[in-house]
Amino acid sequence: MAITTKEVEYVARLARLRLSEDEKERITQQLDQTLDYVQQLNQLDTKDVPPTSHVLELKNVWREDQVQPSLPLTETLANAPQSKDEFFVVPKVIEG
Numbered sequence: 001m002a003i004t005t006k007e008v009e010y011v012a013r014l015a016r017l018r019l020s021e022d023e024k025e026r027i028t029q030q031l032d033q034t035l036d037y038v039q040q041l042n043q044l045d046t047k048d049v050p051p052t053s054h055v056l057e058l059k060n061v062w063r064e065d066q067v068q069p070s071l072p073l074t075e076t077l078a079n080a081p082q083s084k085d086e087f088f089v090v091p092k093v094i095e096g
Contacts, residue, residue: 003031 008028012019082089
């Protein structure tokens with residue numbers, strides 16, 4: 001499958017890319033090689049290969065939740081720039 005410089009220029013214009021003549025030539029060749037490779041892959045018999053989205057099997061690694069004592073409130077608020085009672089004081093970000 002041959003891709004033309006005109007097609008590269010068209011896609012570049014859609015993407016709002018300004019390409020030099022050398023870049024157009026190089027991209028045309030690279031895309032042409034890529035499409036040729038895809039054509040080769042299309043010739044492979046993959047009917048017995050299950051569709052996959054990842055090469056390796058994905059699985060979540062979960063650990064059991066364990067109840068543990070939390071950090072004491074005084075230590076939690078010790079490095080806060082501002083605190084009031086048992087809370088962090090932060091700048092107001094929502095007006096109303």
